[in-house]
Amino acid sequence: MLRSWTRGVVLAEMPDTSKYESLIFPETDSWGVVMPADVPLAQKESITVDDLAGLPLFCSGHSWKNDIPRWAKDRMDDLHLEGSFGLVYNASVFAKEHLGYMLSFDKLVDTSPKSGMVFRPLTPKLETNLYLAWKKYQTFSPIAERFLKQIKKSFGQKQTSGS
Structure with missing residues (x-):
């Protein structure tokens, strides 16, 4: 805005x-999940709504209302927003501490091998x-x-x- x-x-x-x-x-920017590399979900190549159902999620408030519903469609009620953020770094700290999974654009958070974090794209693909x-x-x-x-x-x- x-x-x-x-x-x-x-x-x-x-x-x-x-x-x-x-x-x-x-x-376009591609959406995915940022999470610790040591969680079981990190072993998947891509992430579906079924994978995230019931898990604590962090996402910007605007994107939760506008972007994620385009992807989750009638399954939004299966997703649990644990918290929203304005700065992606803040949410990445929560994800790194195993407090939840961060929905975000690719390449906004350090997911290099040394970081201990990974990015997995959403499937079906979501772009903005x-x-x-x-x-x-x-x-x-x-x-x-x-x-x-x-x-x-x-x-x-x-x-x-x-x-």
């Missing part, structure tokens, strides 16, 4: 096109689009204009709204 920022921001939801200009990132957004009619410095032009070129697309 955008507040009164004057610079660009990355969002995991479509911005309000009446107030903001935006670009959609060319790649990301957007770069900024206020409509915003005046940019010349270097910011060049940066935005390069981003548009790199993304290979035009803005999702406005110019």
Whole structure:
């Protein structure tokens, strides 16, 4: 959600096109579960709703309401939100301490072999689009204009709204 920022921001939801200009990132973020490498669930290659039913889960409040229902569909009642978070690092500490399983995008938490944590993708696959957004009619410095032009070129697309 955008507040009164004057610079660009990355969002995991479509911005309000009446107030903001935006670009959609060319790649999506994939969802999965972050958990300690020593739990039995970590041995699976991917994670289903059945695997998570009844387990304590940590997820951002926004994603619990908007993204996870797209994946779990009519099985949301089988999932137990133990706690929500604003900062992924905080939830990763709970997961690392074996207090629950964290639903998150891939690559937000250190899951290298030394970390003792693993990421397993959800199945069926769940992906979320990301957007770069900024206020409509915003005046940019010349270097910011060049940066935005390069981003548009790199993304290979035009803005999702406005110019």
